[in-house]
Amino acid sequence: MMKQAIIPALLLAVGVLIPLLIGENPYITGILITVLMMATLASAWNILGGYAGQYSFGHAAYFGAGAYTTMIILSVSDTNPLVAMAAGVVVAGLIALVTGAIVFRLRGHYFGLASIAVAEIVRLVVLNLEFTGGAQGILLTDVKFYGLDLNSKNPFYYGMLIALVLTLGITALVRRSRTGYYLQAIREDQDAAASLGINLAYHKNKALLISASLTSVVGSLYAVYIRFIDTHAVLDLRLSIEIILTAIIGGVGTLWGPLFGAMLLVPLAEILRSNVLGEALVTHGMVPESSPVGMFLKEHLAHAHVLVYGIITVLCILYLPKGILGLFRRSGK
Amino acid sequence: MLFLQSLISGLLTGGVYALAGIGMSLVFGVMNVSNFAHGDLMMLGMYMAYFVFTLLHIDPYISLVLVMPAAFVFGYGLEKMFINRVIHHPHQNQILLTIGLGLIMSNTALLAFTSDPRILTTSYSSSSFNILRDVSVSVPLLLSFMITCVITATLYLFLGKSRTGMALRATSQNREAAQLMGINVSRMSAIAFGIGTALAATAGALIAPTYYIHPLAGHSFLLKSFTICVLGGLGSVVGATVGGLIIGVIEAMSSTYISTDWKDVVVFVLFLAVLLFRPQGLFGKKGGQ
Numbered sequence: 024m025m026k027q028a029i030i031p032a033l034l035l036a037v038g039v040l041i042p043l044l045i046g047e048n049p050y051i052t053g054i055l056i057t058v059l060m061m062a063t064l065a066s067a068w069n070i071l072g073g074y075a076g077q078y079s080f081g082h083a084a085y086f087g088a089g090a091y092t093t094m095i096i097l098s099v100s101d102t103n104p105l106v107a108m109a110a111g112v113v114v115a116g117l118i119a120l121v122t123g124a125i126v127f128r129l130r131g132h133y134f135g136l137a138s139i140a141v142a143e144i145v146r147l148v149v150l151n152l153e154f155t156g157g158a159q160g161i162l163l164t165d166v167k168f169y170g171l172d173l174n175s176k177n178p179f180y181y182g183m184l185i186a187l188v189l190t191l192g193i194t195a196l197v198r199r200s201r202t203g204y205y206l207q208a209i210r211e212d213q214d215a216a217a218s219l220g221i222n223l224a225y226h227k228n229k230a231l232l233i234s235a236s237l238t239s240v241v242g243s244l245y246a247v248y249i250r251f252i253d254t255h256a257v258l259d260l261r262l263s264i265e266i267i268l269t270a271i272i273g274g275v276g277t278l279w280g281p282l283f284g285a286m287l288l289v290p291l292a293e294i295l296r297s298n299v300l301g302e303a304l305v306t307h308g309m310v311p312e313s314s315p316v317g318m319f320l321k322e323h324l325a326h327a328h329v330l331v332y333g334i335i336t337v338l339c340i341l342y343l344p345k346g347i348l349g350l351f352r353r354s355g356k
Numbered sequence: 357m358l359f360l361q362s363l364i365s366g367l368l369t370g371g372v373y374a375l376a377g378i379g380m381s382l383v384f385g386v387m388n389v390s391n392f393a394h395g396d397l398m399m400l401g402m403y404m405a406y407f408v409f410t411l412l413h414i415d416p417y418i419s420l421v422l423v424m425p426a427a428f429v430f431g432y433g434l435e436k437m438f439i440n441r442v443i444h445h446p447h448q449n450q451i452l453l454t455i456g457l458g459l460i461m462s463n464t465a466l467l468a469f470t471s472d473p474r475i476l477t478t479s480y481s482s483s484s485f486n487i488l489r490d491v492s493v494s495v496p497l498l499l500s501f502m503i504t505c506v507i508t509a510t511l512y513l514f515l516g517k518s519r520t521g522m523a524l525r526a527t528s529q530n531r532e533a534a535q536l537m538g539i540n541v542s543r544m545s546a547i548a549f550g551i552g553t554a555l556a557a558t559a560g561a562l563i564a565p566t567y568y569i570h571p572l573a574g575h576s577f578l579l580k581s582f583t584i585c586v587l588g589g590l591g592s593v594v595g596a597t598v599g600g601l602i603i604g605v606i607e608a609m610s611s612t613y614i615s616t617d618w619k620d621v622v623v624f625v626l627f628l629a630v631l632l633f634r635p636q637g638l639f640g641k642k643g644g645q
Contacts, residue, residue, distance in 0.1 A: 078448040132590065144625065268452075327467065333459030337457060340449050
């Protein structure tokens with residue numbers, strides 16, 4: 024028990040100390056916040072997708088529910104952001120209940136398809152309504168939280184860290200609980216699980232509710248952090264896919280996999296987006312800047328990160344379907 | 357009159373949707389794979405028609421003679437290289453693999469063709485004629501619909517009468533039994549995916565003269581194709597044909613009577629309603645879910 028707790032405690036200590044070590048560096052802190060955010064989102068998704076085996080392709084709906092509810096409440100009143108966050112959880116929970124009622128009667132292909140349809144309906148409704156800001160989105164000019172300086176990124180770093188610790192803690196609790204074993208039984212063989220008296224719909228819904236609530240909390244944090252949201256940023260299918268991808272690359276159905284996935288993918292995306300790679304090739308003289316290749320890299324490499332995501336997904340499914348952590352597992356399992 | 361107008365334009369567009377739906381349904385039936393790259397294959401068809409038109413000055417409808425075989429070969433190769441390796445994997449891996457392939461296609465298109473939408477303007481792009489006093493029929497839509505009918509009829513004949521067609525249907529009904537009867541099922545999968553790709557690209561080429569051509573255009577067609585398949589029953593070719601027409605009409609009706617902004621919502625709500633009340637689809641066999 025003691026031995027098991029050492030590594031998480033060390034990781035947590037590193038997590039807490041990092042902002043003190045790097046000082047006020049908004050750029051690096053921003054990347055770290057994104058790492059923590061994707062890790063939390065992928066971990067929350069993992070409770071449903073990894074442990075219960077129910078691959079949701081629509082988790083952006085819960086992220087967006089948290090983000091939009093929080094922003095709408097904060098833009099019309101001076102409510103405590105924590106209350107707005109709780110309201111977001113309630114909205115996400117309601118969407119999850121409706122989704123669960125429809126999709127958990129279905130299996131295989133149908134579940135994935137239905138989860139996309141629900142998320143797309145949420146996106147289009149938000150896009151077409153008045154009070155959600157429509158295509159313009161919502162901008163929040165000022166927000167107060169117990170006198171914290173919210174122009175600094177550090178409060179959000181710690182906020183995301185708390186969300187991640189909470190999510191990993193809940194995952195650790197769930198997987199060793201009765202519910203956790205039920206979920207894993209459902210993942211391995213639904214019919215066998217049902218024949219042993221496990222209430223499939225009840226436990227799948229429970230996993231979805233936990234997963235959706237945590238996702239919504241991250242959505243609220245993100246909204247207050249960026250202070251601007253629109254459907255493209257928080258409700259897009261692309262976000263749902265990035266969440267799954269992060270979990271898959273790290274290792275689905277493992278406690279630490281999603282964190283590993285985020286630590287790998289987010290910096291990679293950032294390197295591509297900021298075009299560090301293209302500039303390095305040019306400055307080291309490997310590609311002359313004025314050549315057609317150099318021009319092409321300079322202009323387009325920044326847009327190529329989704330392409331690289333696609334390539335990684337294909338390679339990962341073909342050669343590494345159990346993720347990076349799957350490599351280190353005993354081969355018998 | 358408004359009603360008749362929406363009905364006619366809905367049916368004409370629905371025919372093209374049906375073509376994309378049939379392609380997806382065939383792949384699903386034979387391979388039991390949900391192809392999430394289907395919309396992007398359609399997008400490739402749009403660009404193929406566009407470039408054949410602008411570079412070779414060949415009419416988009418005649419360009420099908422080039423687009424269809426090219427797309428078939430592309431799909432056949434795609435199946436042999438990628439899809440075929442996950443055919444016995446869990447559904448989620450197949451979905452993710454095809455999503456990955458779709459992302460590669462759409463983002464390569466984004467790099468190669470930029471995000472500026474392109475418009476394919478033919479001499480008859482905006483021409484139409486009146487059949488009744490206020491009911492007009494768009495010429496490009498009517499042409500697309502007629503070509504769709506010919507292709508669908510040919511496909512029915514092919515599936516019903518030819519040896520390969522029968523082998524495809526046998527594989528779709530029971531893969532193992534088909535294999536025991538000496539059918540090369542992995543070749544059938546590649547052929548099915550090739551035909552599916554060809555149909556998607558054809559639908560893309562047919563819709564190109566009346567639509568914005570954009571690297572991310574596939575996204576909305578993907579979800580539409582799924583709705584069509586689920587409505588008709590996953591794997592049913594007849595179902596997909598009817599499903600496509602229904603979706604076309606519903607879309608046109610909701611644009612007319614509700615608003616263009618909400619037409620996709622109506623389609624998705626219908627999709628969920630079908631899953632909820634008749635998951636086997638209108639023409640699917642019971643127990644398929």
